[in-house]
Amino acid sequence: MEHNLPVNVREYQELAKKALPKMHYDYINGGAEDEYTLRENIAAYGRIMLRPRVLVDVSKIDMSTNLLGYDIPSPIIVAPTGAHKLANPEGEVATSRAAAACNTIMHIQVLSFGSSCKIQEVAASCDAIRFFQLYIYKRRDVSATLVRRAESLGFKAIVLTVDTPVLGRREADIRNKMVFPPSPNLEGLMSFNDDLGTGGGSKLERFASETLDPSLSWKDVEWLKSITSLPILLKGVVTAEDARKAVEAGVAGVIVSNHGGRQLDYAPPAIAALEEVVKAVAGAVPVLVDGGIRRGTDVFKALALGAKAVMVGRPVFYGLAARGEAGAKHVIEMLNKELELAMALCGCRSVAEVTRRHVLTEGDRFR
Numbered sequence: 001m002e003h004n005l006p007v008n009v010r011e012y013q014e015l016a017k018k019a020l021p022k023m024h025y026d027y028i029n030g031g032a033e034d035e036y037t038l039r040e041n042i043a044a045y046g047r048i049m050l051r052p053r054v055l056v057d058v059s060k061i062d063m064s065t066n067l068l069g070y071d072i073p074s075p076i077i078v079a080p081t082g083a084h085k086l087a088n089p090e091g092e093v094a095t096s097r098a099a100a101a102c103n104t105i106m107h108i109q110v111l112s113f114g115s116s117c118k119i120q121e122v123a124a125s126c127d128a129i130r131f132f133q134l135y136i137y138k139r140r141d142v143s144a145t146l147v148r149r150a151e152s153l154g155f156k157a158i159v160l161t162v163d164t165p166v167l168g169r170r171e172a173d174i175r176n177k178m179v180f181p182p183s184p185n186l187e188g189l190m191s192f193n194d195d196l197g198t199g200g201g202s203k204l205e206r207f208a209s210e211t212l213d214p215s216l217s218w219k220d221v222e223w224l225k226s227i228t229s230l231p232i233l234l235k236g237v238v239t240a241e242d243a244r245k246a247v248e249a250g251v252a253g254v255i256v257s258n259h260g261g262r263q264l265d266y267a268p269p270a271i272a273a274l275e276e277v278v279k280a281v282a283g284a285v286p287v288l289v290d291g292g293i294r295r296g297t298d299v300f301k302a303l304a305l306g307a308k309a310v311m312v313g314r315p316v317f318y319g320l321a322a323r324g325e326a327g328a329k330h331v332i333e334m335l336n337k338e339l340e341l342a343m344a345l346c347g348c349r350s351v352a353e354v355t356r357r358h359v360l361t362e363g364d365r366f367r
């Protein structure tokens with residue numbers, strides 16, 4: 001059986017497509033409207049070339065890095081994606097074990113608010129460094145309760161998603177009348193009316209419009225800072241202007257992301273927005289990026305353009321759907337191995353040795 005294992009993320013995607021009901025595959029895989037940003041997230045990586053250096057002794061490659069004071073064995077992190085039970089009955093517990101198993105306890109899993117397992121259950125499942133992803137709800141008390149819960153369970157940071165004051169228009173979900181399983185983490189905290197009535201749409205859309213606060217603003221970042229001492233990372237920044245404001249607001253990190261092309265269609269591909277944000281932040285805080293990473297060379301390109309670490313969303317979901325915990329683990333391992341290979345073939349023995357000179361972007365060619 002082992003020799004039939006998928007050899008890359010794309011093959012896992014094919015298996016996931018076969019394994020999942022269409023509604024669930026579409027939910028995981030889909031993006032907003034024309035899905036231009038979704039496609040470009042991946043395509044933009046394909047337009048960046050590598051500039052390898054040769055005759056460097058690459059017999060030892062060290063991929064480790066440090067994020068917010070935590071040593072991690074590789075810069076690849078699991079992104080927050082909701083409802084892993086859609087892919088596998090063990091849900092986020094399986095993902096969490098997969099992430100931790102990939103390198104002892106040091107992998108970081110960012111656990112989504114929409115986790116289909118209770119966060120208590122995930123926290124108890126294995127040792128790992130975990131960050132908690134938060135949305136700001138109309139009911140601030142619910143957001144505050146979730147933050148306190150994450151703090152008491154030993155989560156190390158809050159990832160505040162700021163690209164979702166309202167939900168993007170995901171047409172596949174609307175067509176499929178996607179039923180989003182209610183998160184056990186919101187049980188007893190918030191009820192909502194998910195009756196679609198005659199209005200159509202998806203239940204996820206209905207849930208979002210009932211609960212998310214479109215008045216989300218910089219004041220809420222201040223509010224969040226006032227209720228927690230955990231470091232806060234802002235997820236969903238794609239411009240220099242907002243990156244500068246984020247640093248002024250005292251956040252601990254910025255995540256360049258367009259939500260995997262699920263929110264604003266025609267937002268810039270994540271890797272194309274990275275450098276502008278890195279320049280604006282000017283080393284004040286770490287900058288991470290997610291969206292479209294399917295290869296170790298993609299991770300390498302992100303590091304070269306200034307990312308401290310990257311997050312992967314759908315690839316882990318594909319692994320989980322295809323082969324449960326073992327599949328999720330294999331996906332992370334494959335990406336780690338591919339990154340190691342890319343570093344070796346580019347003549348970089350550590351992540352610190354990966355520099356801007358190792359990539360050629362479209363912009364560079366016109367310079």
Ligand code: FNR
Nearest residue numbers: 028079080081082112161259260291292312313314
């Ligand atoms: C997401 N994403 C997401 N982001 C977030 O902040 N909170 C969430 O609950 C979710 N849920 C979610 C579900 C699914 C099925 C997907 C695919 C994505 C976005 C996610 O964190 C990340 O930004 C993207 O997935 C990165 O793009 P790739 O790696 O999927 O291309």
